[in-house]
Amino acid sequence: MKIMLLLITFVCIVLIGIMINNYYKKRKNFFCDMCAFFDCLKVSISYSQNKLNEIICDFKKTCGKEFFEFLVKYEKHLESNNEKEESKICSDLKILSEKEKQDILKFFSKLGSLGVDEEVEKIVLNKNLFLKTKERCEEQERKLSPLYIKLFVVLALGVLIIFL
Amino acid sequence: MIDKLFPKFFLDALNKCPVAKINEIRLRINKKVVISIGGKSYFLGVTGLTGNIEKSMVADKNLILDVFKNACENSVYAFSNQIRNGFITVKGGIRIGICGEAVWEKNSLKTLKNISSLVVRIPREVKGCSLTIFNSLFLQGFQNTLIISPPGAGKTTLIRDIVFQLSDKNYCYNVLLVDERFEIANSFEGVATLDVGNFCDILSGVSKNYAFENGIRSLKPDIIVCDEISNEKDFNSILTASSCGVNLLASVHAKNLNSLKMKKDFEEILEKKVFSRFVVLSSREGPGTIEGVFDENMRYIVQ
Numbered sequence: 495m496k497i498m499l500l501l502i503t504f505v506c507i508v509l510i511g512i513m514i515n516n517y518y519k520k521r522k523n524f525f526c527d528m529c530a531f532f533d534c535l536k537v538s539i540s541y542s543q544n545k546l547n548e549i550i551c552d553f554k555k556t557c558g559k560e561f562f563e564f565l566v567k568y569e570k571h572l573e574s575n576n577e578k579e580e581s582k583i584c585s586d587l588k589i590l591s592e593k594e595k596q597d598i599l600k601f602f603s604k605l606g607s608l609g610v611d612e613e614v615e616k617i618v619l620n621k622n623l624f625l626k627t628k629e630r631c632e633e634q635e636r637k638l639s640p641l642y643i644k645l646f647v648v649l650a651l652g653v654l655i656i657f658l
Numbered sequence: 659m660i661d662k663l664f665p666k667f668f669l670d671a672l673n674k675c676p677v678a679k680i681n682e683i684r685l686r687i688n689k690k691v692v693i694s695i696g697g698k699s700y701f702l703g704v705t706g707l708t709g710n711i712e713k714s715m716v717a718d719k720n721l722i723l724d725v726f727k728n729a730c731e732n733s734v735y736a737f738s739n740q741i742r743n744g745f746i747t748v749k750g751g752i753r754i755g756i757c758g759e760a761v762w763e764k765n766s767l768k769t770l771k772n773i774s775s776l777v778v779r780i781p782r783e784v785k786g787c788s789l790t791i792f793n794s795l796f797l798q799g800f801q802n803t804l805i806i807s808p809p810g811a812g813k814t815t816l817i818r819d820i821v822f823q824l825s826d827k828n829y830c831y832n833v834l835l836v837d838e839r840f841e842i843a844n845s846f847e848g849v850a851t852l853d854v855g856n857f858c859d860i861l862s863g864v865s866k867n868y869a870f871e872n873g874i875r876s877l878k879p880d881i882i883v884c885d886e887i888s889n890e891k892d893f894n895s896i897l898t899a900s901s902c903g904v905n906l907l908a909s910v911h912a913k914n915l916n917s918l919k920m921k922k923d924f925e926e927i928l929e930k931k932v933f934s935r936f937v938v939l940s941s942r943e944g945p946g947t948i949e950g951v952f953d954e955n956m957r958y959i960v961q
Contacts (some may be wrong), residue, residue, distance in 0.1 A: 539735050543733075543736045544733075544736070545731045545732075545733040546732050546733045547732070572732050575665075575728065606730070606732040606733045606735065607732075607734050608734060609734065609738045609768070609769055613734075613735045
């Protein structure tokens with residue numbers, strides 16, 4: 495019975511480590527996809543002038559789960575055209591800080607409201623802003639992700655040793 | 659498409675009207691909403707059409723902005739050129755005329771801001787509307803034809819049907835349709851949403867000048883079709899095409915033959931007898947009333 499409990503505790507502690515690891519990975523993937531989306535927007539708007547829903551539809555095929563879910567919500571928001579519901583686009587994204595949510599909302603709420611040149615200018619400007627966040631996330635993922643996994647495995651082992 | 663254009667409260671009111679017959683919806687900021695059916699105007703009330711101004715709806719700024727946003731499908735950049743020309747054409751051939759304040763940059767119009775009026779014009783496919791005059795457009799083959807009509811009298815509908823009938827009656831002419839404002843065939847993602855038959859190549863969203871020059875060279879059309887010739891460039895394109903041996907079907911805004919003759923820069927086209935058929939339209943008995951078909955000497959063929 496004691497061994498069983500200890501094993502469950504071990505697994506739980508390791509799982510916390512994996513969850514923290516995933517958090518950093520998800521953040522990195524989200525911002526990588528977002529920067530790729532900015533590139534896609536820039537090309538599609540300046541060259542073929544595809545409509546926003548077409549660009550989103552194409553990009554959804556290539557992006558990761560987190561950004562995909564965000565785009566699905568954004569698409570729904572565009573269809574419903576309800577400004578009161580605007581804040582809900584980012585509400586479920588627990589991997590983002592409040593400041594990041596606000597920045598994303600600020601950009602996406604006005605997306606598609608300008609002419610070609612102005613829209614491209616705005617995209618480039620925002621991409622640079624989010625590029626810094628992306629680089630920070632990549633750095634965090636590279637440094638902190640394996641660290642947390644190791645830390646929690648060691649912690650779990652420590653708990654095992656102490657109570658065995 | 660009309661469902662996606664208007665907010666729900668407006669659609670609810672609109673659905674109480676004979677939607678299938680609506681030609682035009684006019685939204686002017688802080689003014690009553692006006693609906694045009696068969697050439698007659700009505701106010702739009704919560705319960706549908708009304709003649710009572712007190713019970714009619716007012717188009718506020720939010721309504722106009724919502725309709726504009728929906729028409730642009732949240733992609734204003736994709737409609738920049740159209741907005742500069744004062745209209746947006748959406749799926750289904752619905753053309754939305756835009757009124758607002760002009761924004762200028764380096765002596766050219768950049769965009770329109772503070773939009774104050776929208777005129778939503780809903781096209782109708784009237785299959786067979788050209789049949790009464792169709793045969794008169796032929797004399798040893800298709801004759802260069804000009805449709806003369808005031809705005810809203812059905813010239814685009816007539817052009818579309820003539821193009822369709824050419825295909826339906828197996829004339830097998832290669833038709834180059836220059837759909838500058840996406841109104842005739844209303845191509846959406848490259849596919850015509852309105853029926854223009856099987857022998858039609860459609861150049862959408864391009865100027866007549868470009869389309870005539872490149873179309874003749876690359877698409878080898880028998881007939882070039884275009885809507886609303888209006889300026890010197892268009893007239894020159896028409897003259898070029900006619901000298902290349904390509905037949906023409908075009909339309910022009912004018913009340914009748916006399917007002918056509920008064921048009922500046924049009925004398926040369928008339929003098930050279932580029933067109934040998936003139937179809938005059940009016941809204942006298944509703945849009946699409948054919949006043950007559952005339953030959954190159956302006957004599958009645960069909961009255």
